[in-house]
Amino acid sequence: MSLIKDLTKGIYHENPVFKLVLGMCPFLAVTTSVENALGMGAAATFVLICSNFLVSLFRNIIPSKVRIPCYIVIIATFVTLVDMVMNAYLPDLHRSLGIFIPLIVVNCIILGRAEGFANRNPVLNSIADAIGMGIGFTLAMVVLASFRELLGNGTWLNFNILGSAYQNQPLLIAILAPGAFILLSFILGFSNILEQRKGGRQ
Amino acid sequence: MAEMLKVGLILMLVTLVAAMALGLVNSRTAPIIAIQKELAKQKAMTEVSASLSPGDSLAFDSLSVAGLENPYASCDNTLSVVRISVPPDTSRIGYVFIAYGKGYSSTVQTMVAVELDGSISNTTILYQQETPGLGANIVIPSKLIEKFYGLTASEFLLTKDGGGIDAMTGCTITSRTVTNSIRNGLEVMSEAGLFSSVEDSADDTSEPAAEGGTE
Numbered sequence: 275m276s277l278i279k280d281l282t283k284g285i286y287h288e289n290p291v292f293k294l295v296l297g298m299c300p301f302l303a304v305t306t307s308v309e310n311a312l313g314m315g316a317a318a319t320f321v322l323i324c325s326n327f328l329v330s331l332f333r334n335i336i337p338s339k340v341r342i343p344c345y346i347v348i349i350a351t352f353v354t355l356v357d358m359v360m361n362a363y364l365p366d367l368h369r370s371l372g373i374f375i376p377l378i379v380v381n382c383i384i385l386g387r388a389e390g391f392a393n394r395n396p397v398l399n400s401i402a403d404a405i406g407m408g409i410g411f412t413l414a415m416v417v418l419a420s421f422r423e424l425l426g427n428g429t430w431l432n433f434n435i436l437g438s439a440y441q442n443q444p445l446l447i448a449i450l451a452p453g454a455f456i457l458l459s460f461i462l463g464f465s466n467i468l469e470q471r472k473g474g475r476q
Numbered sequence: 477m478a479e480m481l482k483v484g485l486i487l488m489l490v491t492l493v494a495a496m497a498l499g500l501v502n503s504r505t506a507p508i509i510a511i512q513k514e515l516a517k518q519k520a521m522t523e524v525s526a527s528l529s530p531g532d533s534l535a536f537d538s539l540s541v542a543g544l545e546n547p548y549a550s551c552d553n554t555l556s557v558v559r560i561s562v563p564p565d566t567s568r569i570g571y572v573f574i575a576y577g578k579g580y581s582s583t584v585q586t587m588v589a590v591e592l593d594g595s596i597s598n599t600t601i602l603y604q605q606e607t608p609g610l611g612a613n614i615v616i617p618s619k620l621i622e623k624f625y626g627l628t629a630s631e632f633l634l635t636k637d638g639g640g641i642d643a644m645t646g647c648t649i650t651s652r653t654v655t656n657s658i659r660n661g662l663e664v665m666s667e668a669g670l671f672s673s674v675e676d677s678a679d680d681t682s683e684p685a686a687e688g689g690t691e
Binding site: 303306335337339340343344347348350351354358359361362363446449 | 487494501504506610646
């Protein structure tokens with residue numbers, strides 16, 4: 275397994291959202307705007323890299339019987355540390371990313387990658403995997419958030435795209451919770467069609 | 477048995493290291509966070525009250541008004557009503573208070589600058605953890621809180637509740653909690669007799685703050 279392959283597989287072939295269907299809670303919750311998607315993606319990628327690094331580093335020390343509690347402790351500790359340090363030294367960043375930090379703890383991509391990859395691969399490969407998964411997660415969120423923000427608010431990354439006439443009567447359901455499920459099912463369905471076509475050709 | 481002991485000890489070690497790291501970082505960052513919060517509050521207070529008397533540097537004195545204390549124990553923000561004056565003149569020109577209301581997913585804290593006649597001069601959202609993209613848009617002034625300027629307690633009702641303020645689309649709960657918490661604050665302050673001219677000028681439009689400032 276080369277480093278490059280570990281890095282790129284998370285972006286499409288094993289995309290955490292569209293292929294592994296992990297991390298649905300933050301994925302559905304914060305994709306109301308592209309800005310939020312980017313913020314959540316950046317924060318989750320950072321924690322993912324750090325937790326994969328630590329889990330991989332200690333993979334020979336932690337007994338397999340208690341590995342899950344150990345991972346949870348490591349991830350939760352790390353998230354809390356990031357939260358406290360950011361709050362103290364980068365208050366402006368904390369204000370804009372603050373809502374995402376508690377959500378990272380419940381992001382099962384992080385636990386999923388610790389359990390599925392980092393605990394049996396070397397440190398460098400685990401970091402590559404974390405970066406790839408982080409990018410894949412961020413891209414997936416930006417895709418859904420683009421649809422939701424454009425349909426539900428008429429904007430993209432806060433730029434007015436569809437005009438103020440549309441904004442007065444937007445397709446509000448896109449930005450509400452049901453819209454997330456509806457659009458997600460369309461995206462998953464589309465991705466499955468692509469997969470089937472590829473499978474048929476082989 | 478021996479293996480179980482070993483596994484247990486390792487787990488204990490991991491949690492011990494984690495707890496120590498958390499404790500250490502918390503003891504370092506907690507005082508800085510407290511200072512940052514206080515600074516942010518002061519900054520918000522200066523900004524929100526600037527509308528009362530633009531260009532002047534203002535003095536703040538805390539007043540305690542029964543009934544306006546923070547009803548939610550989870551919030552540590554305890555500023556009640558602050559009296560605003562322009563030094564060296566000590567006569568008040570208005571007030572600032574924080575309204576607390578239970579929103580959709582958080583306690584929304586709104587800082588409000590009030591003219592002497594009890595009409596709203598300026599508002600800013602201090603704290604909220606509402607749904608991103610929906611209720612969290614409350615921080616954008618044009619969505620809701622700009623509609624408050626110049627209103628008095630009796631006008632503070634959403635259209636859905638029989639008043640004249642349009643809620644943010646899709647965010648009635650957040651809009652309602654902010655509107656109602658401000659009305660509640662204004663009513664308590666009015667009962668405490670803080671609005672000297674509230675009876676005679678309630679029906680007319682709000683006067684510039686500097687003129688209303690003499691008692």
